[in-house]
Amino acid sequence: MSELPNAADAVEVLTRHKNYSNLTRTAKLIAKHDADTRTIFGFWVYLMTDCVLFASLFAVFAVLHNNTYGGPTGAMLFSLPYVLAETLILLSSSFTCGLAVLSAQQRHKKRVLLWLGVTFLLGASFLGLEVNEFNKFVRMGDSWRRSGFLSSYFTLVGTHGLHITIGLLWMAVMIGFVFRRGITDLVLKRIRMLSLFWHFLDVVWIFIFTIVYLFGAIKL
């Protein structure tokens, strides 16, 4: 485990050597770093509480997934190749979002815009596929009103889709922000938080893919 160089030590030694220009820069740096770290940590705490929200919805789904009330089961409804395509698209968007953070770290404005744009398009295609799937179920008469299983399915997957929608909005705003202001420290911090959010949604999707779709296909 690596320890941060001790800030108090740094200040003491620099003062003793009358190295005032370094002292000022060091103090500013530590203060800014602490503020940024606190903000990003605060965002992480929010993500962890969001995990608890998803866990509750997973618990509801686990309890209700057999209660089909004579309606269709998961195995009848879901098309696995379709869901695999959704999964791979979301996974790729998670990767390109990471590339956007890398480019932002290198202060490379054009590449940040490119990768955020690609991530946005992949995210939008994922959302399009999901909405299309929901629409198909509802038109066949298998909406959330059909059975306990479908209520919990729509709530769980729909909540994930809602998060994706909000992530896409945020991404669109960030693209405008980078376009107009370039990569400032503030923009970099926000892109880091956006990427945390996006990777987190990908992590939640792993479990939706496995528990809802794959377990559903093997008629658990």
Place this chain on the structure above:
Amino acid sequence: MSANDTAKARDVSYDVLVSAHQPENVSLRGYVIGFIASIILTLSAYLLTRHGGMSKGVLVVLLSGLAFSQFIVQLIYFLHIGKEFAPRLKLMMLAFMLTVVIILVGGSLWIMNNLSHRMNMPSVQQMTNYMKSQDNL
């Protein structure tokens, strides 16, 4: 000024602090590893389900294992758990969240299965028939 002191002054110079104070810095290599591993794990889960031809019990264990592995891969390579400096607050929050989640999901399933058992409901079909008989009330 001792030699030790000079070394210490150099150690705490601006550059050292700059690199040390950016724990979130990430590398391309990590993202590529994470991406490839995730694709492999996703595809194997999919292929096992479609063409595995094994019993349900074995399949469920395998799929859970694959999902858990991908969870760990993405935590390390995408969310950069383990790269932060001490004290590891992110890791502690994650551990606390997992504890809450295990109690929440495990507890719910336990209570609901117990309730179902106590209500003496032998099958989903009978429950469905009962609910249908109550529909016209």
